[in-house]
Amino acid sequence: MGININNNIFTLHTLGSTYQMKVDEKKILLHTYYGKRTDDTDYSYLLEMADRGFSGNIPQAKDERTYSLDFLPQEFPVWGSGDYRVNCLVADLGSGANDCLLVFDRYAVYKGKYELQGLPAMFASEDEAETLEIVLKDYHENFYVHLYYGVYEKYDVITRAAVLENNTDKEIKISRIMSSCLDMNRSDMDMIHFHGRHANEREFERTPLFHGISELRSTRGTSSHQHNPFIILSDKNTDENIGDCYGFSLLYSGGFHMQAEVDQTNQLRVVMGIDDSDFKWSLQPGELFYSPEVCMSYSNSGFSKLSRNYHDAFLNNLIRSAWKDKQRPVLVNNWEATYFDFDGNKLLDIAKEAKTLGLDMLVLDDGWFGKRDSDYSGLGDWYVNEKKLGCSLRELTDRINEIGLKFGIWFEPEMISEDSDLYREHPDFALKLPDREPVRGRSQLVLDMSRKEVCDYIKERLFAIMDSANIEYIKWDMNRSLAAAYSIALPGERQGELRHRYVLGLYSILEELLNRYPNLLLEGCSGGGGRFDAGMLYYCPQIWCSDNTDAIERLHIQYGTSFAYPMSSVSAHVSVCPNHQNGRVTPFKTRGICAMQGTFGYELDLSKMTEDEKILAKEQVETFKKHYKLFQFGDYYRIESPIENRDFTAWEYADKNGTEASISVVFTDMHGNHLPHFVKFKGLLSDRKYNVCRDGEFVGVHTGAALMNGGILLPVPKENYDSCWFYICLEE
Numbered sequence: 238m239g240i241n242i243n244n245n246i247f248t249l250h251t252l253g254s255t256y257q258m259k260v261d262e263k264k265i266l267l268h269t270y271y272g273k274r275t276d277d278t279d280y281s282y283l284l285e286m287a288d289r290g291f292s293g294n295i296p297q298a299k300d301e302r303t304y305s306l307d308f309l310p311q312e313f314p315v316w317g318s319g320d321y322r323v324n325c326l327v328a329d330l331g332s333g334a335n336d337c338l339l340v341f342d343r344y345a346v347y348k349g350k351y352e353l354q355g356l357p358a359m360f361a362s363e364d365e366a367e368t369l370e371i372v373l374k375d376y377h378e379n380f381y382v383h384l385y386y387g388v389y390e391k392y393d394v395i396t397r398a399a400v401l402e403n404n405t406d407k408e409i410k411i412s413r414i415m416s417s418c419l420d421m422n423r424s425d426m427d428m429i430h431f432h433g434r435h436a437n438e439r440e441f442e443r444t445p446l447f448h449g450i451s452e453l454r455s456t457r458g459t460s461s462h463q464h465n466p467f468i469i470l471s472d473k474n475t476d477e478n479i480g481d482c483y484g485f486s487l488l489y490s491g492g493f494h495m496q497a498e499v500d501q502t503n504q505l506r507v508v509m510g511i512d513d514s515d516f517k518w519s520l521q522p523g524e525l526f527y528s529p530e531v532c533m534s535y536s537n538s539g540f541s542k543l544s545r546n547y548h549d550a551f552l553n554n555l556i557r558s559a560w561k562d563k564q565r566p567v568l569v570n571n572w573e574a575t576y577f578d579f580d581g582n583k584l585l586d587i588a589k590e591a592k593t594l595g596l597d598m599l600v601l602d603d604g605w606f607g608k609r610d611s612d613y614s615g616l617g618d619w620y621v622n623e624k625k626l627g628c629s630l631r632e633l634t635d636r637i638n639e640i641g642l643k644f645g646i647w648f649e650p651e652m653i654s655e656d657s658d659l660y661r662e663h664p665d666f667a668l669k670l671p672d673r674e675p676v677r678g679r680s681q682l683v684l685d686m687s688r689k690e691v692c693d694y695i696k697e698r699l700f701a702i703m704d705s706a707n708i709e710y711i712k713w714d715m716n717r718s719l720a721a722a723y724s725i726a727l728p729g730e731r732q733g734e735l736r737h738r739y740v741l742g743l744y745s746i747l748e749e750l751l752n753r754y755p756n757l758l759l760e761g762c763s764g765g766g767g768r769f770d771a772g773m774l775y776y777c778p779q780i781w782c783s784d785n786t787d788a789i790e791r792l793h794i795q796y797g798t799s800f801a802y803p804m805s806s807v808s809a810h811v812s813v814c815p816n817h818q819n820g821r822v823t824p825f826k827t828r829g830i831c832a833m834q835g836t837f838g839y840e841l842d843l844s845k846m847t848e849d850e851k852i853l854a855k856e857q858v859e860t861f862k863k864h865y866k867l868f869q870f871g872d873y874y875r876i877e878s879p880i881e882n883r884d885f886t887a888w889e890y891a892d893k894n895g896t897e898a899s900i901s902v903v904f905t906d907m908h909g910n911h912l913p914h915f916v917k918f919k920g921l922l923s924d925r926k927y928n929v930c931r932d933g934e935f936v937g938v939h940t941g942a943a944l945m946n947g948g949i950l951l952p953v954p955k956e957n958y959d960s961c962w963f964y965i966c967l968e969e
C-alpha cells in the first residue's frame with residue numbers, strides 16, 4: 238500500500254510519485270524527497286550538514302554548528318527555531334514571545350481519509366486512501382501539532398493539514414498557521430499561478446522563481462478574483478506533455494497566503510494556508526484548531542496529466558453533491574436577459590421558449606425579494622416580492638414545472654443592504670466598526686457570519702423559501718470583499734479571528750443546507766468566479782466561472798480554470814451580442830462551443846432570439862446532452878493555448894477508454910493568404926480506426942495513430958471568431 242514506515246522513515250507512494258520524511262536524531266521531522274515514484278531509499282543521504290554562519294542551532298544541537306534548521310528541509314517549520322525562512326507557525330505559548338520548537342512525538346496510520354472538523358476536505362472509502370498522522374510536540378510545553386497526510390494512490394495526490402492542540406493550562410496565541418510546507422533541494426523552477434480581476438479571472442502566468450519570496454495572497458476574506466489558491470511549480474522545460482510539475486491547491490474559500498522562497502542555499506520552500514495579514518487566534522486550554530487542507534499532486538508528464546489528476550480526484554473524492562455523477566440540467570438564467578426588470582409573465586415567456594429549445598431549468602436571478610429593483614437595497618430581506626412577480630413563488634414554480642422545466646433561484650445570503658428591513662431591525666448584524674461610517678462594496682455590507690444568531694437568521698429564511706416551493710437549484714452569490722470588518726461578538730483582542738470564523742460560519746450553513754436538501758444542485762458564485770476554489774467545490778459541483786460571458790475572453794478564463802478544476806464545475810452560458818461586458822460580436826455557434834466547454838446554459842432572453850438562433854440553440858442543447866458523458870467524465874486536454882496561439886484555441890475531451898473524443902476549435906484571428914492549421918488528438922487507440930465528423934457532418938475515417946500524430950486539417954475561418962467542432966468515435 239501507499240504508506241511504508243521503517244526506522245522513523247515515512248515513505249508515501251502513489252502510482253507515480255514518492256514522498257518521504259524522516260525523524261532525525263534530534264527528533265526533527267525532516268522532508269527528504271518528493272518526486273517521481275522510486276523505492277524506499279532513505280534520501281537523507283542527500284543532506285549536507287555545514288556551518289553556514291548566522292544559522293541558529295536548536296537546543297538539542299548544543300554546540301554542533303553544522304546542525305541548523307535554517308537549511309534543513311522540514312515538514313512543518315516554525316518561527317523562532319533559528320530557521321529564518323517562511324514558516325508554518327507563529328505561536329506564543331505563554332511567554333509573550335513566539336517561542337515554539339517542534340519535535341517528533343508519535344505517529345499512527347489509518348485506512349481511509351481523515352476529516353477536518355468544520356472544513357471541507359477530500360473524502361475516501363477505506364480502500365481509496367490511507368492516512369498518516371504524525372504528531373509533533375513543543376520541546377518544552379504540552380502543545381501538539383498533528384500533521385495529517387491523505388494518500389490517494391490512484392490520482393497521485395497527497396493531501397495535508399495540520400491540527401493544533403493546546404494541552405497546556407495557558408492560552409496559546411497563534412498569529413500564523415500554514416497548512417503545509419514543501420521543502421525541495423532545488424529551485425531552478427517556474428511558478429505558475431492564476432491572477433485576474435472581476436470579469437477576468439484566472440489568467441495563466443508563468444514566472445521563474447528568484448532568490449527571495451514569491452508570494453500570492455488574498456486579503457479580501459474570500460479566495461478572490463485576483464489570485465486563485467492554486468499554484469504549480471514546474472521544471473523550466475515542462476509543457477502540457479512532458480516534464481516535472483507539482484500542484485498545490487488549498488481547499489479554502491477565505492483569504493489565503495502562499496509563499497515560495499528560494500533561500501541562501503538555493504533550496505525552495507513552499508507554504509500555503511490561511512491569510513495571516515491580520516490573523517490571530519486564541520487557543521484556549523483543551524482546544525483544537527484545524528487548518529484547511531492542501532491537495533498536492535505530482536506529474537512527470539507535464540501539466541496535462543497534472544490537471545487530470547486534479548480533475549479525477551476532485552470529481553470523485555471532493556465534490557460531495559448528489560449531482561456529481563448526474564447529468565446537470567441545461568438552464569436559462571434571466572440575469573442578462575432582464576436584470577432587475579421582470580415579472581412572473583416575463584419569466585414564463587422565457588420558460589416556454591426554453592422548453593421548446595430543449596432546456597431543463599429556469600433560474601430566477603437577483604431581484605425577486607424584498608425591495609430589490611436595483612442593487613442599492615433589499616439584501617437580507619429574503620421574502621418573496623409577490624407584487625413584482627404578480628403571483629406567489631409557489632404559483633410561479635408550479636407553472637414553470639407544468640411547462641416541463643425545473644426551477645432554480647438566486648440568493649446572496651451573506652449580505653445586507655442598509656436600505657433593508659433586516660438592517661433597520663438589526664444594524665448589529667453587519668460587519669462594521671462601532672460608531673464609524675462603514676466601507677461599502679456594491680453599496681452593501683457583509684453579514685457577521687461569525688455569529689450564530691446571524692447564521693440562524695440566514696438559515697431560517699433560506700429554508701422557509703426552499704420549503705415554500707419546488708426549488709431544485711440555488712445560485713449562492715457573494716458580491717463584495719470584506720473591509721473594516723468588526724464583529725460586536727468578539728472582544729477587541731480577538732478581532733483577528735473574525736475572517737476565519739466568517740468562513741467557518743459559511744461552511745456550517747452550506748453543510749446544513751445540503752444535509753437538509755441532499756438533492757439540491759448548488760451553484761457557487763461570487764461576482765462570477767471570485768470564489769472559485771476547491772473549498773467551495775466540496776459543496777458546489779458547479780461554480781459560475783465569470784461575470785464575463787464574452788466567448789473570446791472566456792477562452793482565457795476557462796483555460797486558466799481548467800488547470801485545477803474539472804470542466805463540469807465550470808458554469809458557462811451563451812449570452813447576447815454585442816456582449817454586455819465588452820461589446821464584442823461573436824457568432825452564435827462559437828458562443829455555444831465555448832459554453833459547452835463547461836456546464837452549459839443560456840443567459841439571454843430566449844423569447845427575443847431570431848429563428849436562425851433558435852435552430853442553432855436547439856442543436857447546441859441536443860449536442861451537449863448527447864455527448865454529456867464525454868464532456869463530464871472524459872479526460873480533458875488543452876490542445877492549443879489562447880496565450881501562445883494567436884490564431885486559434887482548441888481543447889479536447891477523450892473518453893478514458895479511447896472509444897470517442899471531441900476537439901473544439903475557436904479562431905481568434907484571421908489573415909489574408911490564410912495558412913493551414915492542424916489539431917492533433919490525444920488519448921486515442923493508435924491502431925483503431927475512427928469515424929471523423931466536423932460540425933455534425935461525416936468527413937472521413939482515420940486511425941488513432943494518424944489523428945494523434947498527423948492530426949487533422951482545420952477549415953478556413955469564414956468570419957471573425959468562427960469555430961468548428963470535431964467528434965470522432967471508433968468505427969464499428
Ligand code: GLA
Nearest residue numbers: 572602603762763764765784
Ligand atoms: C453577480 C453574479 C451575476 C448576477 C448578479 C446579480 O454579479 O455574478 O451572475 O447574479 O450578481 O446581482
